[in-house]
Amino acid sequence: MADSAVDPDLTPATTPDPLEPLPLLRRELHTGPLGLSSREAERRLAVYGPNEVRRTSQPGIxxxxxxxxxxxxxxxxxxxxxxxxxxxxxxxxxxxxxxxxxxxxxxxxxxxxxEKAVETLARYLPAQARVIRDGQPRHVPARDLVPGDLIVLEEGDRIPADARLSEGGIEADLSMLTGESTPVERLAGPGLQAVPVLQEPNLVFSGTTATEGQAQAIVFATGDHTELGRIAALSQRTPREASPLEKQVKKVAWLIAAVAVAMGAVFLVTGVAVGLPLTDSLVFAIGLLVANVPEGLLPTITLALAVGVRALARQGAVIKRLSAVETLGSTDVICTDKTGTLTRNEMRLHGFWTPEDLTAAGPRSAELIRAAALCTTVTRETDGRLHGDPTEVALVEGAAERAVPVDPADRDAHRRACFRFDPRLRLMSVVQATDQGRLRVVAKGAPEAVLSLLTDGEPARRAQTAADGLAADGMRVLAVAVRDLPAGTPPPTQRRQAEGGLHLLGLVGLYDPPRPEVAAAVRRCHRAGLTVHIVTGDSGATAASIARAVGIGVPRLRVIAQSEAIDDHHLDDLLREGGTEIVFARSSPETKLKVADALRSHGRTVAMTGDGVNDAPALHRAHIGVAMGRSGTDVAREASTMVLTDDNFATIVTAVESGRRVYDNVRKFIVYIFAHLTPEVVPFVVFALSAGTVPLPLTVLQILAVDLGTETLPALALGRERAEPGIMSRPPRPSTQGVISKDMLVRSWGRLGTVSAALVMTGFFYVLWRAGWHPGDPTGPGTPLHHAYLTATTATFAGIVTCQVGTAIAARTDHAALRDIGFFTNPLLLAGIGFELAFTAALVYAPPLQHLFGTAALPLDVVALIAVFPPLVWGTDELRRSVLRRRHRS
Structure with a gap:
């Protein structure tokens, strides 16, 4: 073409329609059979920018x-x-x-x-591309391609941009965009009417791979304007929101801060008003603040979630964000793929039909199966494994299993012509030499395509009914027809000559069976109140059959055959139907994103599975994006929150159960941590309300010893508690439910805390009264009662620790009795209790620590007194749970 300036109408905002007639497309792109000139390509590069997926700027570290x-x-x-x-x-x-x-x-x-999904998308673009410029083929950096470039594609090439084939044809692996693993044929020629752009038979797309063939193509979109760039943009426009736990912890933190500051200020004023010295009032206010701040809460939550992550990794689910473990526990909808997740992704020859309805042992059945296996292009690798289209591999393996084996090498030796699968005709055909020396045409393809080529209409009508029945059973159905050529006839050179006057052999049904463990996992979902939808690129009949086989759709199943066409109002109405599970068939990337958004707007917590690049926006948008570890792409894995190392739906259900357990355990150690705030605050309240006539029963240093020393290991051990009985028999918790509820505060601050406070104050006053103390007696350094005062504060400190032991045992369960979960089933908790008792003994009896923390050795009778605190604390909570269980049963 001439070296003219770039046409002002040829800008990224006015990209031509790639489906218009090829001469018109060439004219709009100002290109021709010789490609662009180098100077024109440079000018267009300045207009369009480099052919790369760009990401928006990210905040600095x-x-x-x-x-x-x-x-x-x-x-x-x-x-x-x-x-x-x-x-x-x-x-x-x-x-x-x-x-x-x-x-x-x-x-x-x-x-x-x-946040690496977009960088991973960029890696799908090849480093170099073969392009024709100035009439000569050359290699240029793929980032330098521009619209109008004429590129050359060969087997094994990564396609560098969205392009329209102008010559030749290839088989392309579009799985990263469509999620379907079967390669599709792309040929130069006219497009189809009213089909999605990814199904157009003359278009190829950036980031996909040419698996066979050779072609030339005209680039019509580069960089962010490609399908790959559009998906990257969707991924960046779908913000990742904070998890429910992250939001709730912030609310709780502000609540605690407000309570702590308010209490400190109120009691500071109160202390001054009742005549306490300002210094004592300040110490008192600081003590209240320290007592109300749960220093161990944040690290304990973090470590508990990390433990959950490690446990899930051992079960086949790799979690990328700690807070996602908790989000799993609130999941109430799972949107799952079909192929490879619900099924084994192992196509098998499962059924067949012949016009004579013969049995499996019949000669016509054997002839049908052998003919289907001959009409393939499967090859055998050096290690003996078959390589090729999964459907054709299933045909060859099925023939061997039924004692009519077809060797690919022998098949090719007898082949005289091959007309590859045409997506527009939806069939392929071969010409094979038989053992009798004659030629036979074998055609296989979609039933409606093959049946239209038959000479006899009656078998076609019966075959169509049979095909519908096989499809309703979840099978992919292929029709097989033959024509024997007269002796001496040369092999046909055109497919129109070959694919005519055919005689029907029958139908074969191929089936990707469900994973055996999925049905039980779906039943667990239903018992746990979870809804399961299928979002797949497959046909509605096939997906519905699999859904019924694994129990999805109980009590009611809805099938949306063309889910791309569904509008938001219809989608909202469907999702509002109670007791309905839905198959969204023939889905696109936008469909998954639309379903995720709709469910979120209905207040549902969504887990969405995916494996292709096309799934990245929906995985990014869902509360829990679940990528496949074996069959998934890097982009899907990066955009997801959880990666399944076994690609198994049952692992998602296991992860939901683990998420519920982790959430329960977070609540358990929050109850444990909060329960001792009351006995830490009450001593300061007594000190203030007595106007100093009662000496301060607890020091700030002793509070810090409790908050950062004795409580941490038992709290972490509660994070490892086993799931309570019936955890997957209760409905998902509402997304609005806080991690800290009113009942929890009543239980921790009220019941457990009040009992603990009463016990520790009993220990404090017992020590003082035993020493002859009366209200108002001086207890400062140098006074006769000073040692008794140190012993009394030590009794308060040790009493809080022993009450912690009782609280830890009580917090192990919300509802069940301790005998139902077993006293010794959490050895880590027993070890944590042992550590806190040893740590307390060191503070009480080691002279250096006595001096630092203001403690004194406890006499035997005081030790005996505080030793009964744990069963008293645990026993009162056990009694409460027993009453609740009786109420529930009644």
């Missing part, structure tokens, strides 16, 4: 790190560190600061790893 450091719980921990420095305990202050920094760094790394 420092900004993201700062966002983690000002998380509400992090702010509370900063406050706790500041209070530790104020109290003169720099070691604890630095330890708390280190916890904040470690948590922020860990969260930052997790988020940065989860």
């Amino acid at each position: 420092l900004r993201e790190l700062l966002r983690q450091l000002v998380h509400p719980l992090a702010l509370l921990l900063w406050a706790a560190a500041a209070l530790a420095f104020i109290a003169g305990i720099g070691v604890l202050g630095w330890a708390i600061a280190a916890v904040v920094l470690l948590n922020a760094g860990f969260a930052l790394v997790q988020e940065r790893q989860a």
Whole structure:
């Protein structure tokens, strides 16, 4: 073409229609059989930009790190560190600061790893492309391609841009865009009417692969304007929202902060009003703040989620975001693919039909199966495995299983012509030499295509009815027909000559059987109140058959045969139907995204499976994006929240159960942590309300020893608690349910906390009264009662720890009795209790620690008194749960 300036109408906003007649497309793109000139390509590169998938700018690491450091719980921990420095305990202050920094760094790394989908998309583009410029073929960087370039495609090439075939044909693997593993044929020629763009037989797309053939194609879209770029844009426009746990922890953190600050301020004023010295009032206010700040909450939640991640990884589910473990527990809808997830992705010859309805042992059945296997292009690798289209592999393997084997090498030796599968005709045919030396035409394809070529109409009518029946059973149906050529007839050179006057041998049905464990997993979903929808590119009849086979659609199944055409209003109406599970057939990337958005707008928590590049936006948008580890693409894995290493639907259900268990366990250790806030606050309240006549029963240092020392390991051990009985027999929790509920606060602050506070104050006053103390007696250094006062505060501290032991045992279950879950079933908790008792003994009896924490050795009678605290705390909660169970049964 002439080296003219770029046409002003040829801009990215006015990309020509690639389906218009080829001469018109060439004219609009100002290109021809010799391609573009080098200078014109350079000018267009300046207009269109490089042929690469670009991502929007991301916030810097420092900004993201700062966002983690000002998380509400992090702010509370900063406050706790500041209070530790104020109290003169720099070691604890630095330890708390280190916890904040470690948590922020860990969260930052997790988020940065989860946002790589677009970079992975870019890796699908080849580094080099073969292009014709100035009439000569040459290799250029793929990023330098522009609309109007004439590219050359050969077997094994990664297609560098969206293009329209102008010469020749190829077989293309479009699985990264369509999710279907079967290669499709792409030929130069006119397009089809009213079919999706990905099904157009003359178009190829950036990032897909040419598996066979050779062709030339005219580039009509590059970079962000390709199908690959459009998917990248969808991925970037679908923001990843905070998980329910992340949102709830922020709310709880602000609640705790408000309570702590308010209580500190109120009691500071109260202390001054009742005549306490200002110094004592400040110490009192600091003690209240420290007592109300659960320093161990954030690291304990993080570590509990990390434990859940490791447990799920061993079960075949790799979680990429810690908070997603909790989100799994609230999932109430699973949108799943069919092929490979519900099924084995192993096509098998499952059924057949002949016009004579002969049995499997009949000669016509054997002839049908052998003919179907001959009409293939499967090859055998050096290791003996078959390679090729999965459908054709199933035909060859099925023939061998039924004692009519077809060897690919012998098949090819007797082949005289091959007319490959044509997506427009929906059939293929071969000409084979028989053992008698004659030629036979064998054609196979879609029943409606093959049956239209028959000479006899009556078998065609009966065959169509039989084909409908096989399809209703979930099979992919192919018709096989033959024609024997007269002796001495040369092989046909055109497919129109070959594919005429055919005689029907029969129908074969191929079936991808369900995974054997899926039906039980679906039943578990239904018992747990989960809805399961199928979103697939397959036909509605095939997907509906698989759905019924595994139990999806109980009590009612709806099938949307062309889900691309469904509008938002119709979709909303479908999703509102109670007790209905839906098959969304012939789905596109937008369909999955539309379904995910609609379910979210209905307040549902959605898990969405996917394996192709086309699935990335929907995986990104769903609460839990589930990618396939074996068959999935890198893009799907990067865009997802969870990767299944076994591609198995049952693993999703296992992950949901694990998510529920982790959520329950988070609530258990929150009950445990919050329960001792009451006995930490009550001593300061008693001190303030008595106007100092009762000495301070607990010191700030002893509170920090509890919050950062004795409570941590039992809290972590509660995060490893086994699932309670019936965890998958209850409905999903509402998405609006907070991780901390009113009942939990009543149980922890009210019942467990009140009982613990009463017990520890009993221990405190017992020690003082035994020493002869009366209200108002001085207990400061140098007074006769000072040692008794140190012993009394130590009894308060040790009493809180022993009450923690009872709380930890009680918190192991929300509803069940301890005997139902077993006392010794959580050895980590027993080890944690052992550690906190040993740590407490060290603070009480080791002289260096006595001096640091203001403790004194406890006499034997005081030890005996506080030793009964654990069964008293646990026993009161066991009694409460017993009453609740009786009410529930009645």
